[in-house]
Amino acid sequence: xxxxxxxxxxxxxxxxxxxxxxxxxxxxxxxxxxxxxxxxxxxxxxxxxxxxxxxxxxxxxxxxxxxxxxxxxxxxxxxxxxxxxxxxxxxxxxxxxxxxxxxxxxxxxxxxxxxxxxxxxxxxxxxxxxxxxxxxxxxxxxxxxxxxxxxxxxxxxxxxxxxxxxxxxxxxxxxxxxxxxxxxxxxxxxxxxxxxxxxxxxxxxxxxxxxxxxxxxxxxxxxxxxxxxxxxxxxxxxxxxxxxxxxxxxxxxxxxx
Amino acid sequence: xxxxxxxxxxxxxxxxxxxxxxxxxxxxxxxxxxxxxxxxxxxxxxxxxxxxxxxxxxxxxxxxxxxxxxxxxxxxxxxxxxxxxxxxxxxxxxxxxxxxxxxxxxxxxxxxxxxxxxxxxxxxxxxxxxxxxxxxxxxxxxxxxxxxxxxxxxxxxxxxxxxxxxxxxxxxxxxxxxxxxxxxxxxxxxxxxxxxxxxxxxxxxxxxxxxxxxxxxxxxxxxxxxxxxxxxxxxxxxxxxxxxxxxxxxxxxxxxxxxxxxxxxxxxxxxxxxxxxxxxxxxxxxxxxxxxxxxxxxxxxxxxxxxxxxxxxxxxxxxxxxxxxxxxxxxxxxxxxxxxxxxxxxxxxxxxxxxxxxxxxxxx
Numbered sequence: 001x002x003x004x005x006x007x008x009x010x011x012x013x014x015x016x017x018x019x020x021x022x023x024x025x026x027x028x029x030x031x032x033x034x035x036x037x038x039x040x041x042x043x044x045x046x047x048x049x050x051x052x053x054x055x056x057x058x059x060x061x062x063x064x065x066x067x068x069x070x071x072x073x074x075x076x077x078x079x080x081x082x083x084x085x086x087x088x089x090x091x092x093x094x095x096x097x098x099x100x101x102x103x104x105x106x107x108x109x110x111x112x113x114x115x116x117x118x119x120x121x122x123x124x125x126x127x128x129x130x131x132x133x134x135x136x137x138x139x140x141x142x143x144x145x146x147x148x149x150x151x152x153x154x155x156x157x158x159x160x161x162x163x164x165x166x167x168x169x170x171x172x173x174x175x176x177x178x179x180x181x182x183x184x185x186x187x188x189x190x191x192x193x194x195x196x197x198x199x200x201x202x203x204x205x206x207x208x209x210x211x212x213x214x215x216x217x218x219x220x221x222x223x224x225x226x227x228x229x230x231x232x233x234x235x236x237x238x239x240x241x242x243x244x245x246x247x248x249x250x251x252x253x254x255x256x257x
Numbered sequence: 258x259x260x261x262x263x264x265x266x267x268x269x270x271x272x273x274x275x276x277x278x279x280x281x282x283x284x285x286x287x288x289x290x291x292x293x294x295x296x297x298x299x300x301x302x303x304x305x306x307x308x309x310x311x312x313x314x315x316x317x318x319x320x321x322x323x324x325x326x327x328x329x330x331x332x333x334x335x336x337x338x339x340x341x342x343x344x345x346x347x348x349x350x351x352x353x354x355x356x357x358x359x360x361x362x363x364x365x366x367x368x369x370x371x372x373x374x375x376x377x378x379x380x381x382x383x384x385x386x387x388x389x390x391x392x393x394x395x396x397x398x399x400x401x402x403x404x405x406x407x408x409x410x411x412x413x414x415x416x417x418x419x420x421x422x423x424x425x426x427x428x429x430x431x432x433x434x435x436x437x438x439x440x441x442x443x444x445x446x447x448x449x450x451x452x453x454x455x456x457x458x459x460x461x462x463x464x465x466x467x468x469x470x471x472x473x474x475x476x477x478x479x480x481x482x483x484x485x486x487x488x489x490x491x492x493x494x495x496x497x498x499x500x501x502x503x504x505x506x507x508x509x510x511x512x513x514x515x516x517x518x519x520x521x522x523x524x525x526x527x528x529x530x531x532x533x534x535x536x537x538x539x540x541x542x543x544x545x546x547x548x549x550x551x552x553x554x555x556x557x558x559x560x561x562x563x564x565x566x567x568x569x570x571x572x573x574x575x576x577x578x579x580x581x582x583x584x585x586x587x588x589x590x591x592x593x594x595x596x597x598x599x600x601x602x603x604x605x606x607x608x609x610x611x612x613x614x615x616x617x618x619x620x621x
Contacts, residue, residue, distance in 0.1 A: 066519050085527075093525030103520035107538050107616070116534060117524040162520075169524060 015042040017173060017204055018063060023072030025058060032058050033069070034228040042172075045205045047215040047236075050225035051251060056208045059225070060175045063206065064095045077172060093121050096166030100178040102158045104150035110137070110161050111146040117169045129168070136164040140194050156187030160194055167198075174198065176207040212255060216240060224248045337586045338593050341577040345594070348413015348568040354405060358416050361393040365419065373608055375615060409485055413568030415597065417487065421559040421569065422601075425494040426552050432495065433502025434541075438532065440503065441510055451503070458500035463558055466493045471565035490562045498555040505547045509540035542616045549609035553602045560598075570594050 018040040025033040032055050040046055048056045061067040062074060065081050065088045074081045076091045105113050114133035118124040124132070137143040140160040142153075150158055159179060166174060176195065180188045192214055199205060199218045209215065215222050215236055222239040224232040224247075232245045240256075243249045287297045318332025323340040338345070343352055350358055368389055371377055397416065400406035412420065439451035458466075470489040478484065513536055521531040541548075560571040568576070574590050577583055583590075 064523055066522060089525050089527060092523060095523075097519075097523035099516060099520065099523075101516055103514075103516035105517065105520070105535055105539075107542065117526070120530050120534065121525040165524070 016040065017042045017077050018206070019073070019075040020063075021073040021075075023062070023069050023074060025055075025062065025067065025069045025071075032228050033062070036072070036230060038223075038230070040173075040204065040206065043202045043204055045199055045203075045218055045220050046207065046223060047219040047221070048206065048208045048223045048225060049210065049212070049215065049251070049255075050223075050231075054225040055228040056223075056225045057177050060097075060177055060206050060208055063173075063175060064092050064097055066097075089121075093117075093169055094171055095173045095175060096169060096171035097175045098159070098162050098166055098177065098179045100182050102150070102155070102162045102182075104158055104162055104165070106150050108149075109146070110142075110148055110150065110153070113150065113161060114165050114168045117165065121169065132168050133164070136167045137161070139167070139197075140164045154187060155183045156190045159183060159187075159191045163191075163194055163198075173204045173206070176205065176209065178208050178210070180209065180211060210255065212240070224251065226251070333589050334586045335589060337577065337583045337589050341583070344414070344577055345570070345573050345590070346414045347416060348573045349411045350413060350416065351405070351407060351411070354399075354407075357396040357399070357404070357407075358412075361396045362415070362419065364389050364393055365423065373611070375612075409487060412487065414570050414573040417562075417567060417569045418559055420487070421491055421494055421562065422556045425491060425498060425559065426555060428495045429498035429555065430502055430548070430552075432499035434506050434537065436499060436503035437506035437510060440507055455500045455503050458497055459504070463493070463497050463561055464564055466497050467561060467565050469493070486565065487567060490565060490567055494555065494559060497558075498551065501551045501555070502548060505544050505551055506540065508547070509542075509544035510536065512543055513540055542613075545609050545613050545616075549605055553605055556601060556605070557598060570597065 016039050018038070020036050020038040023033060023036040024031070036059060048059065050056050058067055062069050062081075063076060069081075077094055079087050079091050081088065081091060104110075105116070108116065111130060111133055114136065115126065115129040118129040118132055119126060122129075134143060134146065137146055140163055142157055142160050142164070145153060145157065145161075150161070153161065163174075163179075179195070180191050183191060188211070192211060195205070195207070195214070196218055207214070207219070217236075219236050221233055222236050223230050224239070224243075224245070226247050232239070232243065232248045234244075239248075240252065243252055288294045314332045316332075319335055320332070321335045321339060323336055343355065347355055347358055368386060372382065372386075395401060395404070397412060398407060398409065436451050436455060439447045440455065442448045442451070467490055470493040471486060474489060475483065517535055517539065518531065521535045526534065560569055562569050563572045563575070566572075571594065574594050578587050578590055
């Protein structure tokens with residue numbers, strides 16, 4: 001994995017794009033997220049890992065309000081997420097999200113999947129939206145499939161289309177919710193490569209993943225979550241070589257064999 | 258190229274004769290076991306003893322000419338149709354100006370057949386529909402441009418059946434979708450109203466709604482105000498069908514993957530955009546077969562307006578049958594209108610299959 005350029009991205013400035021303060025979330029009585037505090041700077045790349053059920057997906061789904069938090073604050077790009085629908089739509093149009101199961105729109109062609117956001121949310125003229133779409137399809141190396149429907153593509157291709165669909169909205173932040181977990185093993189690399197090239201372009205990324213290789217080479221910071229709490233956070237090298245918490249050690253020993 | 262070469266080298270072994278052709282087919286599908294052989298023989302003999310006499314009755318021994326004396330022939334008396342088709346098809350519409358309803362129906366049928374092809378769906382077709390509706394209304398009602406005015410109460414037969422069903426179904430479908438969306442809504446007032454409406458309407462028979470519209474509803478109107486009976490029946494049919502459509506559409510909405518909503522949300526589409534662009538196109542596609550079932554049965558149910566004295570196709574047929582000359586020939590008359598209903602329903606169901614095929618983008 002080529003990350004030479006990625007290392008050069010400057011994150012020293014104090015430009016915080018996501019700020020989460022004392023945030024709690026419950027599903028009914030079940031306390032899913034407990035007192036989350038997190039600052040993410042512009043161009044920073046965060047990898048969130050942890051055992052299943054630890055709340056890592058819920059955490060990033062709170063960032064674009066697919067899940068509602070009950071206590072504390074989430075501020076994305078200067079906009080606080082509250083019940084205000086206008087703010088939510090604004091944040092969502094600035095934050096791209098890639099899902100485990102792609103969630104492409106099966107009744108629309110690949111090109112239409114990509115243009116629907118720019119046309120309807122950004123009010124971009126159709127011609128221009130199509131140009132943007134083709135640019136990003138080119139970028140994820142799938143331009144020749146533009147006229148096909150999602151059902152005709154492989155899982156890896158679909159996930160790359162899903163990434164391109166988010167990029168067409170020109171987001172400031174990209175969230176990846178286990179983007180490679182549902183893929184056949186031979187397709188994981190093509191999706192990771194796209195994610196790495198995004199990283200090289202300086203995209204702010206929050207990535208929930210089990211791909212520890214990706215975490216090591218791309219992340220600025222790795223968070224470890226368990227039972228709804230952020231147990232440990234550190235730079236990748238320190239995180240993997242000298243984990244502090246026992247639960248982190250156990251998780252790493254299980255996942256790295 | 259390699260594949261071709263490999264194929265050429267393969268020895269082609271033909272299947273044994275008994276497995277192909279008519280004999281093979283018969284052996285496989287009709288005589289595969291003793292039980293099937295017996296069933297085949299029984300069914301063939303039943304068909305033989307029923308279909309042959311029916312064809313003889315309907316085609317060979319029958320008389321066709323208008324005003325023929327049917328009492329002497331042993332077969333079907335299609336004269337009842339050829340003598341009375343004007344009454345059966347058009348009710349009491351003045352017979353000297355039947356070209357007007359006929360033209361209106363021709364316009365309607367041609368527009369419907371053009372609209373079958375989704376490639377023609379554009380603004381021009383929309384305007385054609387609007388203009389044609391005005392023209393059809395004008396043709397039927399008259400009173401302008403020197404056309405003799407015809408009272409709406411005189412619209413009967415197939416005119417009324419088509420009017421009630423075409424407008425009933427096209428108005429009921431969008432209303433049903435709104436009700437389904439309302440029932441899924443998070444706003445308690447709207448949700449409660451929709452549930453109440455749907456359950457109430459589904460809980461009563463159409464006949465009782467028609468009675469309400471024709472007998473009870475006028476009691477509540479201020480004196481001197483009257484609303485046309487056809488319109489009242491039309492509204493009753495729309496309200497009734499919409500409740501059933503709503504439940505069918507709700508099934509489609511519930512069948513949608515949650516990921517589709519989330520993906521639409523994550524792009525920043527608002528509720529209306531999400532529904533219109535993402536959810537409804539998929540949900541409605543899933544429910545084409547059950548929706549068409551509802552529409553077909555609603556179409557046939559329009560014949561219930563007989564009960565409140567509207568002269569639809571069924572009632573005009575009954576009127577003909579009540580003439581002494583044609584008593585005893587109800588079978589022929591009912592077969593004729595059954596055929597008309599069948600053609601319309603068959604049209605709807607073939608169209609639904611065509612639509613399903615066209616909209617299938619899964620390509621699996």
